[in-house]
Amino acid sequence: MxxxxxxxxxxxxxxxxxxxxxxxxxxxxxxxxxxxxxxxxxxxxxxxxxxxxxxxxxREPAERPFADEEVDDLAGKDAIARRAARTVEDGEMVLLDIGTTTLQLARQLHGRQITVVTSNLAVYEELRDDAEVTLVLLGGQVRRNYRSLVGFLTESSLGQLRVDRLFLGTSGVLPDGRVLDTTDIEVPVKKAMLASARQVVLLATARKFPGTGTARICGPQDIDVLITDQASDPGTLATFGEAGVEVAVAAGEAGEA
Missing domain, CATH: 1.10.10.10 (Winged helix-like DNA-binding domain superfamily/Winged helix DNA-binding domain)
Structure with missing residues (x-):
């Protein structure tokens, strides 16, 4: 070895x-x-x-502050968020994971007659004053650095829910389709999210292939739709396609995918 x-x-x-x-x-x-x-x-x-x-x-790997992550690859995240928002139908209950790509998605959901459930405090702050959106904030321990909620209270709350779609974030996707996270404490929450959703939509910019992370969230068999951008690794996308995942490639401002 x-x-x-x-x-x-x-x-x-x-x-x-x-x-x-x-x-x-x-x-x-x-x-x-x-x-x-x-x-x-x-x-x-x-x-x-x-x-x-x-x-x-x-030791836990050092985690970048949320504000630093938010500005990285903003165009790619925005393109993915716009594509993801088009999949949401009025009246749905959607679950938004932690992360900065899901924050971009929340910004596309203003004025929609939907229910948004989240453990992402940045998503909560984005949508809290929107009277059209019914907003459900999960309980739990606050992780201030990454503006998220974790722990048994978060997991227990998710066990009471059945949502139409989960929009899942990740820190890395391996060539064999394993979806990873860098922070072990977030993984049980993400797995509880997977169990509560009828459909799972993975949001991942090109830099997440392979990205980083040591903790496994799930495999391609647990994903229904992957939304990514045009620069993502073709071999990894093929792995998801072979597993029966719908792969959607979001275009930038110049066009639509």
Whole structure:
């Protein structure tokens, strides 16, 4: 196994199991204890884990502030949001995931006679004064950096709902169609969203192929529609198509897809 792949596997194991001793890490990776120690030293120097008495614990990857993410690739997000908004019908109940692409979608939903359910505080702030939109804000613990709600209260609320469409965000999509997130604490909420929706629409700009992330949300078999832009990886889009996913490519301002 290549060192980089072994490092990623080591971090996944630590996130799943917490603190592990060196001997147990060596067993899980099928390497010598000397190799396991070198890997721990390398990842510790890179700031990706913390050495503790008896072993090591993974650090959460640094998350960019929401405001910084919002301005990245704004044209691509806007094109995807416009295409996604055209799929929403009056009277529907739609669920908007966290993220900046779903915020762009919310900006396209003003004046619509629909119900919007969300854990995205930026979406709530965008739509809270729109008298036409019925707005449902899920409960939960506030993640201030990324303006979202997480935890068992959020998951429990989702368990009471059955929505027409979920618009799902992601930090990365692998060539085999796995949909990822960078933050483990968001994944249970996203999975609860998947379970509450009749249709799942994945929104992903080209830079999300492959993007980033270590935590798996779902696979292509869990997605009904993928809306992306013209620069996205053709091979990954083909993987979704082969899995029966409707792939919609949003055009920029110059035209419609």
């Amino acid at each position: 290549l060192r980089e792949s072994r490092h990623e596997q080591l971090l996944r194991v630590l996130r799943e199991e917490g603190v592990l001793p060196v001997g147990r890490i060596a067993e899980r990776l099928r390497v010598s204890e000397a190799t396991a120690r070198r890997d721990l030293d390398d990842l510790g120097k890179a700031g990706r884990l913390t050495r503790v008495y008896g072993g090591a614990v993974a």
